[in-house]
Amino acid sequence: DIQMTQSPSSLSAPVGDRVTITCRASQSISSYLNWYQQKAGKAPKLLIYAASSLQSGVPSRFSGSGSGTDFTLTISSLQPEDFATYYCQQTYSTLQLTFGGGTKVEIK
Amino acid sequence: QVQVQESGPGLVKPSQTLSLTCTVSGGSISSGSYSWSWIRQPAGKGLEWIGRIYASGSTNYNPSLKSRVTISVDTSKNQFSLRLSSVTAADTAVYYCARAKYHITLFGVVTYRDAFDIWGQGTMVTVSS
Numbered sequence: 001d002i003q004m005t006q007s008p009s010s011l012s013a014p015v016g017d018r019v020t021i022t023c024r025a026s027q028s029i030s031s032y033l034n035w036y037q038q039k040a041g042k043a044p045k046l047l048i049y050a051a052s053s054l055q056s057g058v059p060s061r062f063s064g065s066g067s068g069t070d071f072t073l074t075i076s077s078l079q080p081e082d083f084a085t086y087y088c089q090q091t092y093s094t095l096q097l098t099f100g101g102g103t104k105v106e107i108k
Numbered sequence: 109q110v111q112v113q114e115s116g117p118g119l120v121k122p123s124q125t126l127s128l129t130c131t132v133s134g135g136s137i138s139s140g141s142y143s144w145s146w147i148r149q150p151a152g153k154g155l156e157w158i159g160r161i162y163a164s165g166s167t168n169y170n171p172s173l174k175s176r177v178t179i180s181v182d183t184s185k186n187q188f189s190l191r192l193s194s195v196t197a198a199d200t201a202v203y204y205c206a207r208a209k210y211h212i213t214l215f216g217v218v219t220y221r222d223a224f225d226i227w228g229q230g231t232m233v234t235v236s237s
Contacts, residue, residue: 094222
Protein backbone atom coordinates (compact mmCIF):
# COMPACT_ATOMS: atom_id res chain seq x y z
CA ASP A 1 0.00 0.00 0.00
CA ILE A 2 1.04 3.62 -0.49
CA GLN A 3 2.29 5.27 2.71
CA MET A 4 1.62 8.97 3.25
CA THR A 5 3.96 10.82 5.59
CA GLN A 6 3.07 14.26 6.85
CA SER A 7 5.43 16.77 8.42
CA PRO A 8 5.51 18.27 10.86
CA SER A 9 3.21 16.22 13.08
CA SER A 10 2.36 19.41 14.93
CA LEU A 11 3.17 23.08 14.73
CA SER A 12 2.48 26.21 16.69
CA ALA A 13 1.98 29.53 14.91
CA PRO A 14 0.45 32.93 15.61
CA VAL A 15 -2.55 34.36 13.80
CA GLY A 16 -1.48 35.95 10.53
CA ASP A 17 1.45 33.64 9.91
CA ARG A 18 2.03 31.73 6.67
CA VAL A 19 1.89 28.01 7.39
CA THR A 20 3.08 25.15 5.20
CA ILE A 21 2.36 21.46 5.75
CA THR A 22 4.13 18.78 3.75
CA CYS A 23 2.88 15.37 2.63
CA ARG A 24 5.17 12.80 1.02
CA ALA A 25 3.99 9.64 -0.74
CA SER A 26 6.00 6.40 -0.72
CA GLN A 27 5.63 6.24 -4.51
CA SER A 28 4.50 8.58 -7.26
CA ILE A 29 0.78 9.37 -7.06
CA SER A 30 0.62 11.95 -9.85
CA SER A 31 -1.81 14.61 -8.61
CA TYR A 32 -4.18 12.23 -6.84
CA LEU A 33 -3.93 13.97 -3.51
CA ASN A 34 -6.57 15.59 -1.32
CA TRP A 35 -6.34 17.69 1.85
CA TYR A 36 -8.80 17.79 4.76
CA GLN A 37 -9.25 19.88 7.86
CA GLN A 38 -10.62 18.30 11.02
CA LYS A 39 -11.62 20.22 14.11
CA ALA A 40 -11.96 18.52 17.47
CA GLY A 41 -15.06 16.34 17.68
CA LYS A 42 -16.06 17.06 14.09
CA ALA A 43 -15.91 15.25 10.78
CA PRO A 44 -13.14 16.12 8.35
CA LYS A 45 -13.80 18.82 5.75
CA LEU A 46 -12.46 18.71 2.20
CA LEU A 47 -10.18 21.66 1.45
CA ILE A 48 -8.20 20.75 -1.65
CA TYR A 49 -8.64 17.98 -4.23
CA ALA A 50 -6.48 16.88 -7.13
CA ALA A 51 -3.49 18.43 -5.33
CA SER A 52 -4.36 22.05 -6.10
CA SER A 53 -8.10 22.50 -6.74
CA LEU A 54 -9.88 24.50 -4.07
CA GLN A 55 -13.12 22.93 -2.88
CA SER A 56 -16.16 25.18 -3.24
CA GLY A 57 -16.70 27.41 -0.22
CA VAL A 58 -13.15 27.05 1.12
CA PRO A 59 -11.35 30.36 1.73
CA SER A 60 -8.71 31.30 -0.82
CA ARG A 61 -6.02 31.53 1.86
CA PHE A 62 -5.79 27.74 1.52
CA SER A 63 -3.79 26.43 -1.41
CA GLY A 64 -2.22 23.16 -2.45
CA SER A 65 0.65 22.28 -4.72
CA GLY A 66 2.83 19.39 -5.78
CA SER A 67 2.78 16.26 -7.88
CA GLY A 68 4.53 12.93 -7.91
CA THR A 69 5.61 12.25 -4.32
CA ASP A 70 5.82 15.68 -2.67
CA PHE A 71 2.89 17.92 -1.83
CA THR A 72 2.23 20.99 0.27
CA LEU A 73 -0.77 22.65 1.85
CA THR A 74 -0.28 26.36 2.51
CA ILE A 75 -2.35 28.68 4.64
CA SER A 76 -1.31 32.16 3.53
CA SER A 77 -2.49 33.98 6.66
CA LEU A 78 -3.49 31.80 9.60
CA GLN A 79 -6.86 32.67 11.09
CA PRO A 80 -8.27 31.67 14.51
CA GLU A 81 -10.70 29.27 12.87
CA ASP A 82 -7.84 27.42 11.12
CA PHE A 83 -6.57 25.77 14.27
CA ALA A 84 -7.27 22.11 13.58
CA THR A 85 -5.67 18.90 12.39
CA TYR A 86 -4.94 18.55 8.69
CA TYR A 87 -4.78 15.28 6.76
CA CYS A 88 -3.60 14.42 3.27
CA GLN A 89 -5.14 11.50 1.36
CA GLN A 90 -3.87 9.68 -1.70
CA THR A 91 -6.36 8.47 -4.27
CA TYR A 92 -3.88 7.02 -6.78
CA SER A 93 -4.34 3.55 -5.35
CA THR A 94 -8.09 3.61 -5.62
CA LEU A 95 -8.52 0.14 -4.13
CA GLN A 96 -6.61 1.13 -1.01
CA LEU A 97 -7.12 4.77 -0.15
CA THR A 98 -4.77 5.96 2.58
CA PHE A 99 -4.41 9.08 4.71
CA GLY A 100 -1.41 10.76 6.24
CA GLY A 101 -0.94 10.74 9.97
CA GLY A 102 -2.13 14.30 10.41
CA THR A 103 -0.64 17.68 11.31
CA LYS A 104 -2.03 19.48 14.33
CA VAL A 105 -1.93 23.25 13.99
CA GLU A 106 -2.04 25.04 17.35
CA ILE A 107 -2.15 28.67 18.41
CA LYS A 108 1.04 30.32 19.58
CA GLN B 109 -28.06 20.33 -0.05
CA VAL B 110 -27.06 16.71 0.29
CA GLN B 111 -26.45 15.43 3.80
CA VAL B 112 -25.52 12.02 5.16
CA GLN B 113 -26.22 10.62 8.61
CA GLU B 114 -24.94 7.49 10.32
CA SER B 115 -27.11 5.36 12.57
CA GLY B 116 -26.69 2.12 14.49
CA PRO B 117 -25.74 0.61 17.84
CA GLY B 118 -23.05 2.33 19.83
CA LEU B 119 -21.99 -0.83 21.63
CA VAL B 120 -21.13 -4.19 20.08
CA LYS B 121 -19.85 -7.29 21.83
CA PRO B 122 -16.57 -8.90 20.78
CA SER B 123 -16.90 -11.50 18.00
CA GLN B 124 -20.26 -10.08 16.95
CA THR B 125 -21.12 -8.07 13.84
CA LEU B 126 -21.12 -4.29 13.73
CA SER B 127 -23.94 -2.90 11.58
CA LEU B 128 -24.35 0.74 10.59
CA THR B 129 -26.58 2.54 8.12
CA CYS B 130 -25.98 5.82 6.34
CA THR B 131 -29.04 7.76 5.20
CA VAL B 132 -28.63 10.22 2.35
CA SER B 133 -30.96 13.22 2.31
CA GLY B 134 -31.35 16.21 0.02
CA GLY B 135 -30.46 14.25 -3.08
CA SER B 136 -30.53 10.82 -4.66
CA ILE B 137 -27.85 8.28 -3.89
CA SER B 138 -28.10 7.26 -7.55
CA SER B 139 -27.42 10.62 -9.17
CA GLY B 140 -24.19 12.23 -10.20
CA SER B 141 -20.59 11.09 -10.28
CA TYR B 142 -20.28 9.86 -6.73
CA SER B 143 -19.35 6.87 -4.66
CA TRP B 144 -20.27 6.26 -1.05
CA SER B 145 -17.73 5.22 1.57
CA TRP B 146 -17.24 4.24 5.17
CA ILE B 147 -14.23 5.64 7.04
CA ARG B 148 -13.29 5.15 10.67
CA GLN B 149 -11.12 6.89 13.22
CA PRO B 150 -10.02 5.42 16.55
CA ALA B 151 -9.86 7.93 19.37
CA GLY B 152 -6.86 10.20 19.01
CA LYS B 153 -5.70 8.48 15.82
CA GLY B 154 -5.86 8.94 12.08
CA LEU B 155 -8.37 8.07 9.40
CA GLU B 156 -8.82 4.61 7.88
CA TRP B 157 -10.84 4.00 4.73
CA ILE B 158 -13.01 0.90 5.05
CA GLY B 159 -14.61 0.63 1.64
CA ARG B 160 -16.94 2.12 -0.95
CA ILE B 161 -20.05 1.34 -2.92
CA TYR B 162 -21.55 2.81 -6.06
CA ALA B 163 -25.28 3.14 -6.65
CA SER B 164 -24.93 0.24 -9.08
CA GLY B 165 -23.93 -1.95 -6.14
CA SER B 166 -20.30 -2.31 -7.15
CA THR B 167 -18.01 -2.38 -4.11
CA ASN B 168 -14.35 -2.07 -3.16
CA TYR B 169 -12.90 -2.83 0.26
CA ASN B 170 -9.70 -2.03 2.09
CA PRO B 171 -7.61 -5.21 1.76
CA SER B 172 -6.82 -5.10 5.48
CA LEU B 173 -10.53 -5.47 6.32
CA LYS B 174 -11.85 -7.19 3.22
CA SER B 175 -12.49 -10.57 4.81
CA ARG B 176 -14.79 -9.02 7.42
CA VAL B 177 -16.52 -6.17 5.56
CA THR B 178 -19.71 -6.00 3.55
CA ILE B 179 -21.14 -2.75 2.19
CA SER B 180 -24.56 -2.74 0.57
CA VAL B 181 -26.90 -0.15 -0.90
CA ASP B 182 -30.67 0.28 -0.87
CA THR B 183 -31.47 2.88 -3.50
CA SER B 184 -35.19 2.79 -2.71
CA LYS B 185 -34.42 4.01 0.81
CA ASN B 186 -31.49 6.23 -0.24
CA GLN B 187 -29.27 4.36 2.20
CA PHE B 188 -26.09 2.36 2.26
CA SER B 189 -24.90 0.10 5.03
CA LEU B 190 -21.80 -1.36 6.65
CA ARG B 191 -21.40 -4.76 8.24
CA LEU B 192 -18.13 -5.63 9.97
CA SER B 193 -17.96 -9.14 11.36
CA SER B 194 -15.93 -10.72 14.15
CA VAL B 195 -15.20 -7.40 15.81
CA THR B 196 -12.56 -6.90 18.49
CA ALA B 197 -11.57 -3.97 20.67
CA ALA B 198 -9.38 -2.78 17.80
CA ASP B 199 -12.55 -1.96 15.87
CA THR B 200 -13.61 0.62 18.45
CA ALA B 201 -13.73 3.94 16.63
CA VAL B 202 -15.84 6.77 15.31
CA TYR B 203 -17.35 5.56 12.05
CA TYR B 204 -18.11 8.06 9.31
CA CYS B 205 -20.05 7.69 6.11
CA ALA B 206 -19.09 10.01 3.30
CA ARG B 207 -19.79 10.89 -0.30
CA ALA B 208 -16.86 10.95 -2.70
CA LYS B 209 -16.80 12.84 -5.96
CA TYR B 210 -14.91 11.93 -9.09
CA HIS B 211 -14.57 13.26 -12.59
CA ILE B 212 -13.77 11.50 -15.84
CA THR B 213 -13.25 13.47 -19.03
CA LEU B 214 -14.86 12.61 -22.35
CA PHE B 215 -11.56 10.98 -23.26
CA GLY B 216 -11.71 8.70 -20.24
CA VAL B 217 -9.08 10.54 -18.19
CA VAL B 218 -9.72 10.57 -14.45
CA THR B 219 -8.99 14.12 -13.37
CA TYR B 220 -9.83 13.48 -9.75
CA ARG B 221 -11.47 10.80 -7.66
CA ASP B 222 -12.37 9.80 -4.13
CA ALA B 223 -12.55 13.34 -2.80
CA PHE B 224 -14.79 13.07 0.25
CA ASP B 225 -16.84 16.24 -0.03
CA ILE B 226 -19.75 15.37 2.27
CA TRP B 227 -19.37 13.64 5.63
CA GLY B 228 -21.73 12.52 8.33
CA GLN B 229 -21.18 13.70 11.88
CA GLY B 230 -19.79 10.29 12.81
CA THR B 231 -21.02 7.67 15.22
CA MET B 232 -18.96 6.21 18.05
CA VAL B 233 -18.91 2.42 18.16
CA THR B 234 -17.39 0.67 21.14
CA VAL B 235 -16.57 -3.03 21.11
CA SER B 236 -16.83 -4.34 24.64
CA SER B 237 -18.49 -7.14 26.55
